Amino acid sequence: MNVDFTDKVVLVTGASAGIGESTALLFAKLGAKLSLVGRNEANLRAVAAECEKQRGVKPLAIVADLGTDEGIQKTAKETLDHFKRLDVLVNNAGISARTCIQLADMATFDEVFSVDVRGVYHLTKLLVPALIETGGNIVNVSSISGSMVVVGSLPYGMAKAALDHFTRLVALELAPKGVRVNAVSPGVTVSTIVKRMTGCTEDQYQGWLSSVATTIPLGEVCQGSDIAQTIVHLASDNSRLVTGTVVPVDGGLRFTSPSNLLIKQMK
Template sequence: MFTNKVVLITGASSGIGADTAIEFAKQDAKLVLTGRNKVNLEKTVKQCEAASPSKLTPLPVIADIDKEADVERLMKETITNFKQLDVLVNNAGIMQVGSIENTSLTQYDSIMNTNVRGPYHLTMLASPHLAKTKGNIVNVSSVAGLRSFPGILAYCMSKAALDQFTRCVSLELASKGVRVNAVNPGVIETGIHLRGGVSEADYAAYLEKCKETHALGRTGTTKEVANTILFLASEGASNITGATLSVDGGRHAMCPR
């Protein structure tokens, strides 16, 4: 399905990004994987090589999506090595705890730079190459882009912005044959909450509460999100663009709790 297709995935060193890379590798895609953690990124590269039917080795690029020079280098290395780009997966993202009463502008800038400005910049650079291949983009958003939640203000704002970015860019690139969609996961156990400042005890209680707040009675898995990303990037979704597809066990449809 993705043989001879070049797929660029940000935030590929762990979580949804790593599993998405492995699933693309199973389809023999030519992968460009980027992240900030060299050790973890190399682990993903080895897993992808093992999963690839042709034992293709992904191109790893250590880069920070927040830094303009890194984003420009990432795109340059992609095109220099593979001469084309077929799929861009804007997955890199961060979350931090904070309300309007106790957040800071530093936190706001950090979250918006990673979750919005980074994808914006990379998409700018990728668009001409995707137009040549009639490729597509999948943005990794969140149920927090569709629903409002207290205590993660900047994160919710960033994902709502990413959803609107998805819709606007889908209209702008449609005439070029480039599709743009987003996946909106619910709670996926990737460690993003713990890295964002949630304590171990609070996180455990939160996961237990998810049995009530998710219609299917459980959290999701990274592979479930990865499979949805592959679907949106495939010819099976050839008439889908501008969509924000929930992969959240029904969380978006539940009453607030």
């Protein structure tokens, strides 16, 4: 079955870089009308411009902090005011932190959970009525950190585990309403989040990616486009009977020892 999102309205959060950028570009190629959300205005405008080049459809760019109620409300209102409908919600925005219980402070916990859990919960709540109206669906972007236990991934791993269960709970609740809810669980993926979290240089980051690739059964780290393809598949009619699933895209990394993962190697 061919995938076509012509005249479908798709909201992608965290669209200014990484997985969100790749996802926005793929939906644009498939004809979607896009609402793109990010905190970095310059990057977001650049991504929106690239999306417009794909099929000539100009996205709505919303600069907002999804860790705040104001940012969530702005995103929902501007999207629905502009398009009058919503077919797909991609909850991709997220932040991370490197810490453990002996070093953690509550400010870091609150910051991570405000975006990765509370922000998703609140935005989804506001947009569910529109999704019920269109028979739309939701794709949440989680992480294998939600199912693998790695020292140093607190509270990010906790937040992603919560997101996985949120996916299952809301999928069950909304199934009778005709709304599907799924999640994608990326492994190590080329993006800006690790560099922001660790403060490493580009050379250090590339060296780390090469090192991690040797621990992945399929021998490669993920690209943003790998995750985007799965997001689009789950959002499409090809997955019309798929709901409540958390789909790993990780090259098999989840089957390896947790000591091979991010935090230990990124010292």
